[in-house]
Amino acid sequence: MLTVHHLQRSQSERIVWLCEELGIPYELKTYQRDAKTFLAPPELQQLHPTQAAPVIQDGTTTLAESGAIVEYILTKYGNGKLAIPHTADNYADYLYFLHFANGYFQPALVGYSTVLRSGISRDDPSARFARRNFEQALKILDGRLTKNTWLAGEDFTAADVMNVFTLTTARLFFPYSLAGYEGILGYLQRVSQREAYKTAMAKGDPGLVPLISAEKPRSISGLNKGLPTDTVTKTASGTVNQTTQNLNNTTEKVTDQTIPGEFPSDDAKYDKPPPDISFSSIWSAFKTWLFSFFPNILDRFENWIKGLIAWILPPPRQAKMYEAILKRPIASSFIICQLVCCGVPLLVFLAV
Incomplete structure (x- = not known):
């Protein structure tokens, strides 16, 4: 059976969601982030040299990288579902947005955050360039979703599975607002109504409310506080096998304070005119x-x-x-x- 190793509050939610959309049997193993480093625990890091989620195991095959995993599962278990054939008119659109998430959107988000974490002034050319890339990614998605139900057109595909994380859960790490992006907001409402999405989030990240509103979410300062630190194994049918370890029952701590790399609450005040070179x-x-x-x-x-x-x-x-x-x-x-x-x-x- 296909085994999905899922780190809670991470992009590995894509793989859980994909399996639910396809309706294929799989075993789900969930892991909690380290309370101090926010990294994956040692037992997950040992599965693959990347030391990060997602990771799947299928027989003797161990595979990492969400994009590669999505294509692997679609090819081996998809039976043509959630993909667009190369003969279709919208095949290029599907292919573009399938790779858009990890090829442009997510790097732009992380890149902008990295610049802010470095302490560089937001007026610095590198900060302006990083912000421009991030905002351009949002504009591309918003423009597409204003005219189309889903990213590939009128059919829900794996391209949607790949992009939703960066629009939702990733905002816990890099808080930003979606105000003004009506195309994206309508899209997230449609996503939230999909049964497979609701099931995947309930299994993989119980208690996490999907971030589908425009408001900038609060920053996370303790990802696994209040969550059990056991490794929990679930099958697609809902059976749970739990390996008892230490439990951390402390209350989840969330703060409004600005953390390094957090996007400003009022970006307009950083839109200063360029330096005077008169x-x-x-x-x-x-x-x-x-x-x-x-x-x-x-x-x-x-x-x-x-x-x-x-x-x-x-x-x-x-x-x-x-x-x-x-x-x-x-x-x-x-x-x-x-x-x-x-x-x-x-x-x-x-x-x-």
Whole structure:
């Protein structure tokens, strides 16, 4: 029998859901995350070099990576269900969104979160680039789902199974809002009504309410608090075999406090204009840099300008010229160039 190793609150929920949609017999083994590291427990890590879920075992075959597992199960047990034949007009759409989740959407989400965790300013070009990729992924999905019932068209497929996790449970790790994405929100409502989805979530993640609303969820600070730490084995028929280990009955602790990498609650306040690269800002930065090396250069510059103006212009015009040079950077640059180009040769001529 096919065995599905599922780490609770992880993307391995896709495999449980897929098996329920196909109606195939399988054995489900669930694992709790470590309370401190949030990683898979040692007994799950030992199953595959990736040390992460999902993992399936089918006879002598052990396979990881949700995308690979989905294709394996569809090919071996699907009998054509939840897939689009290559002769269909929407085959390319199906194939694209089947790989969209792990190929673009999830990396964009994790990438943006990683940038925020690093402490880089949200105005930094790398942060803006990461955010742009993440928002673009949401726009692609929303645009598609505004015009179609499911990602491949009017038929529910494995492409939907692959993408829903990043729109729902993944938000426990990387909280973000879906406000304004009406296509996605309607889609999640349709997903939540599927019997196979409800059954899969009840078996794999009992007590977890699917995150199908627009609101940004609260951050998780203790994934397995309040959940038993045993390894629980369930068959598709509902039989439960439980290996007794230590139980952790502490209350689940969830906090509203911002954790490293959490998306801002009000992203609008981070939409600052790009850095000022006008002539005035460059001139100001240059003067600051110059004065840091030559502290007295400002006094010398002003005295030199005053002397040059007094020598060239009559008294009534000296004040205006002085203000124009020292208060207006563009005018000052132009005038200084004129003074240097005209005044210095004149001084040399008179001296000779």
